[in-house]
Amino acid sequence: MPHAPPTPAARLRAIKRHVWLGRHGFLATCAPGLESLVAEEVTRLPEVIAVETRTGAVAFEAPFDAVYPALLRLRVAESLRVFLVQGVAAGSFPMLFDQLQRVRWALWLPTPCDATVRVRSSKSRLRDDAGLERTLRRALRAGGVDPGAGEAGEAGGGEIGVAPPVTLHLHVHHDRASVTLDAGGALHRRQGDKWVSPTTIRETTAAALVRLAGVNDPANEPDLLCDPFCGSGTLLAEALDALSGAAAGRARGSEALAIPVAASPAWKPERWAHARRLHGGPGALAEAPIVLASDADPSAVRAANHNLETLGYADRVRAEVAPAQSLDLGAIAADRAARRPLLITNPPYGRLAGARGAAPRELLRTLLGTAAGWRFALLYPRPSDLEGVPGVELLEVRTIVTGGLRNAVLVGRVNDRGR
Numbered sequence: 001m002p003h004a005p006p007t008p009a010a011r012l013r014a015i016k017r018h019v020w021l022g023r024h025g026f027l028a029t030c031a032p033g034l035e036s037l038v039a040e041e042v043t044r045l046p047e048v049i050a051v052e053t054r055t056g057a058v059a060f061e062a063p064f065d066a067v068y069p070a071l072l073r074l075r076v077a078e079s080l081r082v083f084l085v086q087g088v089a090a091g092s093f094p095m096l097f098d099q100l101q102r103v104r105w106a107l108w109l110p111t112p113c114d115a116t117v118r119v120r121s122s123k124s125r126l127r128d129d130a131g132l133e134r135t136l137r138r139a140l141r142a143g144g145v146d147p148g149a150g151e152a153g154e155a156g157g158g159e160i161g162v163a164p165p166v167t168l169h170l171h172v173h174h175d176r177a178s179v180t181l182d183a184g185g186a187l188h189r190r191q192g193d194k195w196v197s198p199t200t201i202r203e204t205t206a207a208a209l210v211r212l213a214g215v216n217d218p219a220n221e222p223d224l225l226c227d228p229f230c231g232s233g234t235l236l237a238e239a240l241d242a243l244s245g246a247a248a249g250r251a252r253g254s255e256a257l258a259i260p261v262a263a264s265p266a267w268k269p270e271r272w273a274h275a276r277r278l279h280g281g282p283g284a285l286a287e288a289p290i291v292l293a294s295d296a297d298p299s300a301v302r303a304a305n306h307n308l309e310t311l312g313y314a315d316r317v318r319a320e321v322a323p324a325q326s327l328d329l330g331a332i333a334a335d336r337a338a339r340r341p342l343l344i345t346n347p348p349y350g351r352l353a354g355a356r357g358a359a360p361r362e363l364l365r366t367l368l369g370t371a372a373g374w375r376f377a378l379l380y381p382r383p384s385d386l387e388g389v390p391g392v393e394l395l396e397v398r399t400i401v402t403g404g405l406r407n408a409v410l411v412g413r414v415n416d417r418g419r
């Protein structure tokens with residue numbers, strides 16, 4: 001028997017009782033190494049309890065309404081998911097189906113929908129991904145939701161192309177199954193028309209660097225920010241957002257940046273509008289630091305200026321073409337009478353970024369050699385490249401994994417040896 005209540009009014013009553021008035025499990029995923037930053041972000045959301053850090057994710061409990069501020073405020077999290085099923089017995093396919101067909105799918109999912117099912121099974125008897133997906137799709141149909149044909153190729157009545165896309169993650173671990181619904185899509189996306197380069201980093205990674213650099217920390221607040229390898233400008237955009245209190249998700253909900261969970265019958269457009277008014281920013285930059293951006297690649301500079309302009313920062317920073325070897329950071333800080341200058345950058349290190357004019361190690365060492373009196377925050381995988389640069393003091397090395405690759409956030413300062 002399908003669980004879908006027979007009339008729209010009955011369904012609304014059921015949504016109110018089971019979704020709006022209930023508490024739910026959420027999962028905010030992130031790059032491994034950045035969990036503690038996501039846990040801090042999550043803890044600041046309203047009515048959140050039971051925050052638990054896992055590898056590459058933070059689990060928490062909250063009312064459904066936490067989804068609105070979360071989609072606006074989370075900066076370091078890569079995705080936000082809601083648990084629709086948690087840890088049910090999945091020792092066999094009949095057992096799994098029996099558990100899944102009890103779920104009130106129709107309170108959460110639009111029907112028809114165009115469901116993508118991502119399956120992961122570990123340390124469990126059920127390891128046939130296609131079989132697991134088929135079982136979930138059968139349970140969805142039993143629950144009154146037409147999930148479309150999907151990759152499993154089963155018949156579905158949904159009109160593909162019209163039905164809203166929905167992504168479900170079915171994870172089986174130690175013979176226990178959980179299903180999460182992706183709420184916000186790729187949270188690293190902040191604007192619909194970002195210009196990128198082959199080395200553009202994710203905004204979520206940039207946000208982590210900004211946090212670890214203490215850009216917003218009253219004890220450190222920089223009066224000069226400089227990114228001399230700015231690429232498409234991601235780091236400075238995140239820094240300016242952090243300084244102005246702008247919400248990461250302020251452009252979400254537009255056609256170019258659709259919110260998957262907005263197609264759910266449980267979504268409340270008026271709540272989203274309210275959350276945008278409350279948390280949507282941007283605020284004003286109070287004590288605005290001077291912001292400098294440059295890169296040796298003219299096309300990267302064009303992308304940076306486009307992106308910073310789109311985000312509303314054209315009057316704050318204009319990226320320029322300049323090889324980093326030509327910069328004397330000490331002179332730059334002195335010219336601007338900066339007392340707390342911060343070098344925040346992602347220097348070239350791999351093949352794609354193509355360090356120009358010198359090897360990556362030499363480029364970075366040369367630059368830091370001019371940076372007496374500066375603090376620095378680098379996204380750079382080889383801390384050993386900084387060894388022996390006079391005055392350089394590394395205060396934090398945090399290894400992170402982005403896109404399956406190891407990288408590191410290096411935070412430190414260059415001591416002013418002249419005093």
Ligand SMILES: C[S@@+](CC[C@H](N)C(=O)[O-])C[C@H]1O[C@@H](n2cnc3c(N)ncnc32)[C@H](O)[C@@H]1O
Nearest residue numbers: 200201229231232234296297323324346355356
């Ligand atoms: C890892 S990428 C930075 C990507 C940037 N964080 C973003 O999100 O787009 C390194 C950048 O260093 C630039 N670059 C390479 N050699 C340079 C040099 N000698 N001086 C200045 N920039 C250089 C590359 O053009 C590239 O944009």
